């Protein structure tokens with residue numbers, strides 16, 4: 001689907017047509033196809049600028065109206081709609097959601113055509129003497145979840161600038177100045193990493209920034225909002241900008257606010273630096289728009305259950321989100337994998353180092369959640385147990401390396417999969433985190449507790465305090481930095497864990513950390529909270545299914561079956577619905593009781609009546625090991641290094 005940089009270069013050389021060599025007696029057509037060269041981005045100043053006016057007041061229709069004035073147009077200008085999006089690491093720009101494109105010059109229509117090879121590119125047929133054009137179009141934000149993830153509700157909205165701008169090809173994004181303004185419903189408040197130049201009657205004009213910074217600086221807005229200072233007295237402001245479906249959802253408790261403030265301090269103790277002029281957590285408390293989690297250099301998008309504060313205990317499973325996204329300001333945004341950085345938003349990205357970008361961020365996200373108090377020590381251990389157990393039995397590891405999963409965002413930008421445990425999916429996050437636990441405990445063991453991965457974080461991400469300029473890195477840079485902390489064959493350590501197939505999951509960090517993975521018949525606090533909150537019944541560690549009980553009148557829907565599990569062997573598939581268990585109508589507790597009762601070698605199989613489409617079948621699950629849920633148990637043969645890792649750094 002994408003095209004590589006070398007292909008772009010070849011196209012530029014070849015000109016307008018490519019002919020496939022073929023023998024005169026070929027059996028079929030000889031292929032000729034047109035190629036339309038698009039100027040590759042260059043690091044030179046765009047001589048004009050973009051004036052971008054966005055009207056987001058049509059909340060009811062979820063239509064955003066864009067007016068754009070682009071100067072310094074030439075006869076062969078190509079306008080690009082952003083395709084490759086930072087943070088998603090994939091070609092996900094919603095080109096299917098723009099409509100009504102009208103281009104004019106001094107009121108006279110200017111014709112345009114779309115490039116048939118790259119449908120994100122628009123050729124502007126401006127006549128001689130046309131230097132400035134006006135572009136009008138609508139961004140049709142999804143009206144229902146079946147069209148796409150919701151971004152606009154009656155009370156909250158998110159503005160993603162990449163969806164709302166066409167920009168000239170031929171320049172690095174950082175070389176294109178943009179003056180943006182945004183009109184919102186008059187009584188709404190908004191927040192962003194952008195700085196305001198002026199504001200009146202619902203219209204905010206931002207200070208001019210380059211296109212890279214604009215697209216990295218979304219705006220959240222809403223009817224019910226509250227901004228809190230997360231670093232009172234700090235040298236650089238850090239704000240929690242909350243937008244909620246209802247005003248009562250904004251009622252954060254003092255001890256909850258204290259945990260978020262501790263997050264900022266613990267991150268500073270870890271990295272010893274910051275890379276922003278001010279930082280804004282754009283925090284939506286809404287079930288009317290998508291639960292977003294997206295990093296930016298000076299802000300992040302953090303979607304939460306609307307009752308995050310009143311259901312604090314149950315929602316511990318999701319509370320590594322802000323620590324994760326905050327960490328990305330250092331890991332991913334400031335320090336960026338060299339092959340992931342691109343000069344503009346239409347050059348393909350390569351995701352080979354996501355096990356650092358996302359894997360180590362996942363690790364620090366979980367560690368900082370514990371160090372700040374956003375999760376208790378036990379909840380942090382529970383999370384680790386779930387991750388370890390997931391990979392201990394993940395069948396997809398038998399055929400596919402972790403390294404290969406770094407392509408997953410491009411292969412599948414988060415659409416549902418039928419057999420995730422066999423396909424694997426973005427395992428560079430969680431399995432990546434296990435590798436970093438492995439490395440952290442190894443450094444601690446080898447240095448006799450003197451050094452740790454904290455030292456790597458400070459040395460690798462903490463450089464150039466206060467600078468925003470991206471510093472890219474390669475695999476070799478990571479190895480070099482690890483060696484500076486603790487001499488070891490880190491290249492072999494990493495490559496073995498990244499490239500091996502069919503080897504046991506990387507769980508040495510648990511053992512070396514002083515814990516072992518055990519199973520009992522009751523879920524830990526973290527999973528129990530998640531099951532209750534999401535109405536998903538996790539039996540993946542026993543019979544091998546997860547059930548979705550969200551809909552009151554459609555319970556027992558199988559949302560996942562683990563490949564080769566007892567349920568798999570009984571012929572059950574994702575989408576099936578369990579109607580009865582051993583002759584009794586479905587209820588999650590009835591199913592759990594049946595699994596418990598079947599424990600022991602001589603018991604009969606668990607008999608299910610299952611609806612599959614318009615057919616009914618009997619499935620017999622021959623499983624006798626009872627309910628199983630993962631936990632970590634202290635193993636005194638090693639020091640409790642994991643306890644040290646999770647403990648708050650002192651003031």
Ligand SMILES: [Zn+2]
Pocket residue numbers: 295324328357358361
């Ligand atoms: Zn991330």
